[in-house]
Amino acid sequence: MARYDIEEVRRRFIGLEFAESRGRYPVEHDPIRRHCHMVEDMNPLFLDPDYARRSRWGAVICPPSGWLAMYFASLGPWPPVFEPLLPVVPTPGKRIVNMAQEVEWFDVIRVGDHLSVKRRIADIYQKPISIDPEAVWVVSESIIRNQEGKVVCVVRNTLLFHRTPEEVAAAQEGKEA
């Protein structure tokens, strides 16, 4: 099997940009409600239209979560549509773990906004973890805008791609053979 060449992968993919894509639907109440439900968040700015209307924001707003912003700026898990994102980076392992996220906010997201996202690959490097000495880390940057073209947030995400212990053992046996 060909040796994984991290330098070649870095040369080919760091800086790669994807076409801007628009969320399937505008920002809606119910996904916000479900998001709040999982962590028992009772904040009326996120849940109560009457209360939120009287606030400085003028409408129900999203909890400031980069995850939720990405959800509204994307096509979502159903119907299935291929969104070219990080799996385009070749990696020895296909198992994924999210390791870190930084979200910088410039405005709130309101119910009714329609978000879009432009993504790029910011960094790729190899760093061993306990279950895979050849794990690959991929840093992406997603710029999320509202329907007026205003940047509402920038999400920098670090994903780890690793092999299963069986795959690591098989690769080791292959090297020794």
Place this chain on the structure above:
Amino acid sequence: MKRRQPYWEEVKVGEELPGFSLQINERRMYLQASGTQDWYPLHFDRDFARQAGHPDIFMNTGFMQAALVRVITDWMGDEGFLKKLYFEMRRQQRPGDLMVCKGRVVAKYVQDGQHIVECEVWAENEREGVTTPGRAWVVLPSRQGADDTG
């Protein structure tokens, strides 16, 4: 009824944010999938998680972020604005854990006309200690006015 509103002048470095705790159990795993729409099996399929080398399924990034965001938004009031949040998924919250989420003010300053409070935020459990350390930068209203979001 309006919620309590902290002002920048009244916040003290070292002050603790109230925080909260949540039991991580089967029901919470389902709520996680519903709330994040993350259907990667690592977070609900024990065989898949163990085959990948993990001891068990664990809470995903969207869930952990929502919890850390709640620590901040519960505290910062209706006028506060979360300017930036950084966090790391270092260890795991698994079924059976009691997840405790906390925060603490570590700095306050005025920058570009904004009254900023910097906070450590984190999630922890008895089994692994701090699982998800983070840092938040929050703009709070000032008693002197002239403060806003980004």
